[in-house]
Amino acid sequence: MFKKWNSTFFSSASYIPANDDTQHESLLAPEEQDDVSEPQQTNQQFPLIVYWIYFTYGIAMLLPWNVFITASDYFSTRFAGSPYQDSFQNYFSAYFNCSNLVSLAVLLWTTLKIDVVVPLSVNLLIFSFFALSSLTDAEESAAVSYFWTTIACMVITGLTTSMIQLTVFAEASQFLPKYMQAVMRYEGHVYPQVETESKMLLLGIAGVSVALFSLLTTLLFKRQQLDAIATFYYFVSALLVTLVAIMGRFALVRQPAYLRLTRHTASTLDTIPMTIALDGTAPPTSTSTSTNSSSSKNVMRDVITKKTPGYIFTIVYIYIITLALFPSITVLVRSVNNMDAATFISLHFLLFNVGDWVGRTLPIFTCCQVYSSKALICVSLTRTMFIPLFLSCNLQDSSSSTPLLNSDMVYFGLILLFAISNGWLTSLVFMAAPSRVKHDEKPVVGSVISFFLVVGLALGGLTSFLFK
Numbered sequence: 139m140f141k142k143w144n145s146t147f148f149s150s151a152s153y154i155p156a157n158d159d160t161q162h163e164s165l166l167a168p169e170e171q172d173d174v175s176e177p178q179q180t181n182q183q184f185p186l187i188v189y190w191i192y193f194t195y196g197i198a199m200l201l202p203w204n205v206f207i208t209a210s211d212y213f214s215t216r217f218a219g220s221p222y223q224d225s226f227q228n229y230f231s232a233y234f235n236c237s238n239l240v241s242l243a244v245l246l247w248t249t250l251k252i253d254v255v256v257p258l259s260v261n262l263l264i265f266s267f268f269a270l271s272s273l274t275d276a277e278e279s280a281a282v283s284y285f286w287t288t289i290a291c292m293v294i295t296g297l298t299t300s301m302i303q304l305t306v307f308a309e310a311s312q313f314l315p316k317y318m319q320a321v322m323r324y325e326g327h328v329y330p331q332v333e334t335e336s337k338m339l340l341l342g343i344a345g346v347s348v349a350l351f352s353l354l355t356t357l358l359f360k361r362q363q364l365d366a367i368a369t370f371y372y373f374v375s376a377l378l379v380t381l382v383a384i385m386g387r388f389a390l391v392r393q394p395a396y397l398r399l400t401r402h403t404a405s406t407l408d409t410i411p412m413t414i415a416l417d418g419t420a421p422p423t424s425t426s427t428s429t430n431s432s433s434s435k436n437v438m439r440d441v442i443t444k445k446t447p448g449y450i451f452t453i454v455y456i457y458i459i460t461l462a463l464f465p466s467i468t469v470l471v472r473s474v475n476n477m478d479a480a481t482f483i484s485l486h487f488l489l490f491n492v493g494d495w496v497g498r499t500l501p502i503f504t505c506c507q508v509y510s511s512k513a514l515i516c517v518s519l520t521r522t523m524f525i526p527l528f529l530s531c532n533l534q535d536s537s538s539s540t541p542l543l544n545s546d547m548v549y550f551g552l553i554l555l556f557a558i559s560n561g562w563l564t565s566l567v568f569m570a571a572p573s574r575v576k577h578d579e580k581p582v583v584g585s586v587i588s589f590f591l592v593v594g595l596a597l598g599g600l601t602s603f604l605f606k
Contacts, residue, residue: 188393191386192306195254197347198383199302202261202295204348205376206230206288208487210469211356211480212272212369213288219278222285224534227466231599233289235461237296239596242589245304254305255387257298262380264291269373303588345491351375353484446583448511449571452518452563453587454594459521460560461598463528464490467605468553470534473546482546486553493554497561501569508566511574518563524556529605564591 206213207230217223244250268291271284355368391397465487473482500506508514530542531549543549571587572580 188390191390194379194383194386195302195306198258198261198380199299199306200345201348201376201379202264202292202299203234204345204491205265205373206234206292206295207465208348208352208484209369209372210465210483212372216276217281217285218276220281220285222282224470225466225603226285226288227469228599228602229285229289230292231461231466231602232596233599234292234296234299235592235595235599237293238300239592241297242300242304242592245300246585246589252301252305253387254302255384257301258380258384258387260298261295262377262384264295265373265377265380267291269370269377272369272373300592346488346495347379348376349484349488349491353481353488356478356480356484445575445579446511446571446586448515449567449574449587450590452511452514453567453591454597455515455518456521456560456563456567457591457594458598458601459518459524460556461595462601462605463524464556466602467528467533471528471531471549472534474532474541474544475546477546486550489550489553490557493557494561497558497563498565500558500562501565506562508570511570514563514566514570517559521556521559521563524552525605527552528556 207227210227213226214223217226222229245252352372355372358368468486468490469483471482471486472479508517527543531552532541532544543552568584568587572583575583
């Protein structure tokens with residue numbers, strides 16, 4: 139595993155086109171694969187800095203969500219005395235993910251293109267606000283107003299996340315996949331699924347980084363200092379990461395390789411739509427025709443209703459279960475061995491994010507690959523068992539004197555299994571679904587699966603209220 143990770147992050151950057159046989163090695167059985175040859179491409183040279191810039195994008199994209207949900211102890215103190223002290227995580231999940239879903243739908247509908255510097259700058263201002271406000275004294279009379287101010291910021295960051303997501307993935311699908319395929323070669327073959335695996339690794343790093351820093355600040359500072367000094371450094375670190383991402387953007391647009399590929403891609407945009415609107419039509423271009431729009435609409439309909447409904451259901455159900463329990467329910471679990479609550483919660487966030495990251499890496503290995511959508515549906519449905527299991531732990535508001543699962547180790551084991559299954563299934567869906575369709579339908583499948591992932595997040599955030 140470590141050899142594969144090392145080659146993923148540090149190998150050279152030349153792209154070697156795969157032959158036809160290798161290009162079609164996928165998660166699916168031979169009879170399920172399409173027979174459309176991938177377009178051959180010329181050798182390109184990609185500097186390593188481009189990879190690390192997109193690495194920073196992957197962290198910055200999910201940073202707002204991870205920062206807010208991980209700072210649960212701080213917000214619990216700030217909301218003390220308000221009706222939202224014990225339920226703010228439900229509101230965080232619901233408002234952030236619903237905002238992300240609505241804004242993503244609007245952006246896809248309007249095909250509006252926004253440079254990532256704009257949403258990153260907005261996030262920079264929000265992190266600055268919370269860094270400064272963490273130094274002020276918490277007043278019970280201001281708890282409600284501070285709560286709704288935080289919710290407003292969650293809504294805004296849900297919007298900025300969708301902006302960053304669309305821009306970064308649109309660019310990465312054109313430029314970075316070739317680079318990612320190049321940096322993960324094994325015995326002279328290029329594996330198509332490395333594109334998705336590398337994206338999953340990037341996204342997983344964001345949660346691990348934030349959770350680790352949260353745990354460190356909890357351990358390094360005394361309990362009475364957590365609401366001030368530790369939280370200040372916590373939000374400042376998020377601010378600095380966002381600032382690095384902005385600086386990376388300015389460095390990226392000056393890279394000769396990026397400029398060459400941008401010009402090459404611009405020359406083909408009239409024939410290859412980068413974004414599919416929600417009604418299934420391609421964004422209007424100078425050469426668009428009614429025939430092309432009708433064809434795109436048919437492709438979208440076929441992808442959703444005929445070719446990938448199993449994968450769509452799987453990705454939605456994965457995140458309904460995940461967001462219904464994490465973090466709104468899991469943060470209410472307390473140690474049965476009298477471990478400090480702040481440390482216990484921070485440790486649980488770290489374990490979840492590490493487990494999720496490990497789960498995203500598992501499909502690198504053939505033994506961890508699942509082929510059929512039916513199998514993925516069945517595995518995702520088994521995750522329903524986590525609902526009664528977590529509700530049987532030592533919940534803060536539980537009326538039972540002795541919980542059914544009266545062990546910290548059992549609880550942490552559940553967190554790891556819960557997280558690993560989440561990351562593993564997510565990677566499998568994103569890898570398998572595009573392999574189910576023809577080459578010219580793959581961009582549509584990627585957009586559809588990404589959109590329904592956000593649908594699952596929003597539904598999961600709303601479902602979390604049912605278990606309070």
